[in-house]
Amino acid sequence: MRRRTLLSAAALGVAAAAYPAARAVAATAPALFVAAHPDDETLAMSTAIAEHVAAGQDVHVLLLTDGEGSGTINVINGTTTSPWWGNRHVPTAEGYAPLTATTLAAARVIEAQTALRCLAAGLPGTLTVHRASLPDGAVTSATAQAAIVAVADQIAPGGVVRLKGHSPTVDNHADHLAAGQAMVALATSNPARFSDRRHYILPMYWTDSRLSLVTESWDGPTDAGIAARVRAAVRSYGAWSPAQGSYAIGYHSVATMLDQLMSTPKCLQHP
Ligand SMILES: [Zn+2]
DSSP states (O other): OOOEEEEETTTOOOGGGOOOSSSSSOOOEEEEESSSSTTTHHHHHHHHHHHHHHOOEEEEEEEOOOOOOOOOOHTTTTTSOTTOSOOOHHHHHTTTOOOHHHHHHHHHHHHHHHHHHHHHTTOOEEEEEEEEETTTOOOOHHHHHHHHOOOOOOHHHHHHHHHEOSSSSSSOHHHHHHHHHHHHHHHHOHHHHHEEEEEEGGGGGOOOOGGGGSEEEEESSSSHHHHHHHHHHHHHTTTTEEGTTEEEEHHHHHHHHHHHHHHOEEEEEOO
């Protein structure tokens, strides 16, 4: 992995002791949440991520891509209009240069990192972000497996890593499906290391007919503090401040799912 960022309570300058340490700190293997694009970690897995950090665990998030392929670039650059914003953007009049794939990706990664800080700040565990920078729109099971193993070898050399990520069944996006399939393939090829896995379903599929193919269950927030963290993470995807490099890409792109999460902060997962 090329880059990683440690988002621990200490790194964020917040005393962990200021938060309740009542939850059992289990001596468990690292938890690795695998998201295909920046925003998937919040949309599909935010409640679970916050709960794991609150439990004092060693939590990692792997962004397989930086999300440079999003069609939302056309909305930000004023070619098309998002229903959430309402009017067409005029970049020059709004004081920013039209985004490129590179600057779009950088802004998306910042949104995800900000959201993850909302989920984890001050909690007893640690949260580390990893980026594989695979090509957006061209993730395969093989490339996702290699990226996951690379992080696993870094955080638990030769040891067990608990995998959390997309569903290989209840989703339509090829990158998401590839990520979920990679988890299944790793559990099959190396069950001693990767058999503990959970697949998280994006809110747009929470009533999908394919749920009949899996045994799903809800991960709800255990208290108001976790729910507030999820809502704060969602809000970070609506930050509009081009001068600061914030373009509310999440809300321009998937406002319906973010609003769904805002009203009902929880996760749906299957084994
Ligand atoms: Zn995605």
